[in-house]
Amino acid sequence: MLIAEGDQDRTLFILESGSVSLAQKTDNGEQKLGTIGAGDVVGEFAFIDERPRSATVTIGETAQLLKLDHAKVMRTLVDTPEALAELLQALANRVTLRLRSYMSEQSVQNELSKVSGISDAPAGKTGDAYLEELIDEALAHPAVSHPYLNDLAQGNLPDLKWALCDFATQYPGYCAHFPRYLTMVISKLDSPKHRMTLMQNLIEESGMLDDEEIEVLVEHGIDPDWVQGIPHPKLFERFQHAMGVHDTHEQADDVLEVVCWRESFYHLLSNGSPAEAVGAIGLGTENIVNKIYTPIIRAIERLGTLDREQYVFFELHCEVDDDHHEALLAIASDFADDRQNCIDLRKGMLKALGLRAMFWDWMYDRARHREPCA
Numbered sequence: 001m002l003i004a005e006g007d008q009d010r011t012l013f014i015l016e017s018g019s020v021s022l023a024q025k026t027d028n029g030e031q032k033l034g035t036i037g038a039g040d041v042v043g044e045f046a047f048i049d050e051r052p053r054s055a056t057v058t059i060g061e062t063a064q065l066l067k068l069d070h071a072k073v074m075r076t077l078v079d080t081p082e083a084l085a086e087l088l089q090a091l092a093n094r095v096t097l098r099l100r101s102y103m104s105e106q107s108v109q110n111e112l113s114k115v116s117g118i119s120d121a122p123a124g125k126t127g128d129a130y131l132e133e134l135i136d137e138a139l140a141h142p143a144v145s146h147p148y149l150n151d152l153a154q155g156n157l158p159d160l161k162w163a164l165c166d167f168a169t170q171y172p173g174y175c176a177h178f179p180r181y182l183t184m185v186i187s188k189l190d191s192p193k194h195r196m197t198l199m200q201n202l203i204e205e206s207g208m209l210d211d212e213e214i215e216v217l218v219e220h221g222i223d224p225d226w227v228q229g230i231p232h233p234k235l236f237e238r239f240q241h242a243m244g245v246h247d248t249h250e251q252a253d254d255v256l257e258v259v260c261w262r263e264s265f266y267h268l269l270s271n272g273s274p275a276e277a278v279g280a281i282g283l284g285t286e287n288i289v290n291k292i293y294t295p296i297i298r299a300i301e302r303l304g305t306l307d308r309e310q311y312v313f314f315e316l317h318c319e320v321d322d323d324h325h326e327a328l329l330a331i332a333s334d335f336a337d338d339r340q341n342c343i344d345l346r347k348g349m350l351k352a353l354g355l356r357a358m359f360w361d362w363m364y365d366r367a368r369h370r371e372p373c374a
Ligand SMILES: [Fe+2]
Pocket: 178, 205, 232, 317, 321
C-alpha cells in the first residue's frame, strides 16, 4: 500500500511506470475508484490542501514512483518559476477532473446562474478608477454587510456558542480548499510576475512567514510561535477544536450547501477567463477577508472562552494576510486597462460575492432557528 485513506501526509508521487489502483471506504465496504497510469500524479489533493488522504492507493507489481517531499518541492519551485508553472498546471487539471465527478456540470451551472443576474459594468471607465468603484461595490455587497455577520458580532442570535460551533463546522468545507483555489488561478495566469505574486500567497498559506510579516505579527501582539510553519487549514482546525468541534472532514462533504459553494467557486475559477478568476479570488474574496473576519473575531471575544492563540487564524488573516489583497489588486490593476477584462473582473467578483452571500443566508437561517441552550 502506498497511501492509506485518512492519513495526514503531503508527499506527492509521480508514477513513472506501471499503475496504481485507488479505493475509498463506503458504508458497504471498500469501493474501487479506478487505476492511474504512468506519467500521472498521485496524492495531489493532500499535497495542495493539507487534508487527510482521500483514498487508499495500492501499487501494482511493476509500478515505479518518484517521491516528492512537500517542503522541498515548495522551496525548489520558488526558485524555478517554469517548473512551478508546469507542475501547477498538471495539478490544477487533475484536481478539476476529480471535482467534476462529485457534482454534475449542470448542477454547478444552476448554482452559478442564481448569482449571475448581474447588471452592466459602469461604461467607459477602465484602469484604477474603475477598480476603485469595484472595491466599493464589493464592500457594499450583502456578502460583506450580511445580517448574519452583524448578528454574530452583536451577539443577537439565540445561541451564540452554537452559531460559532456551526460556523467552525461548516466554513472549512470551503476555506480549507483555499490552496487549491489559488493553485487554479496561478495556473491560468500568463505573466510570470503575477504567478510569483500568487505563489508567495500560496507559500504563506502553508505557514511560512518572512521577517517582515513576523514583525507585523509582533506589533499586533501575536506570538510568531503560534503561527510560524503551521498551514492555515491547521490554524482553522485549532479554532475548531477549541470550540469542541472534531472530525468534520467527512461531514463537510455531505452538506450540500457547503459542497455547492466550494464547487461552484472552483468552477468559476477554472472555467472563467483569467480576469474573471482574478476578480473572483481578489476583488470578491481577498479584498473582503478583513471585513468578514472582524465580526467573527468580535463574536469569539463576546463568547469569551477562547485564548487568542486559539483563534489566531482570523487575526492573522486580518493583519498579515492583508498584503494578499494588495498583491491581487496589483494584478487586477494590470488587467483593468482592457474593457473586456474590466467586465470580466467585475463578473468574477460578483459571482464570488453572490456565492458567499448565499452561504451566509443559509448559515443565518440555521443560527436564528436554533433554540437557545438550556
Ligand atoms: Fe489563509
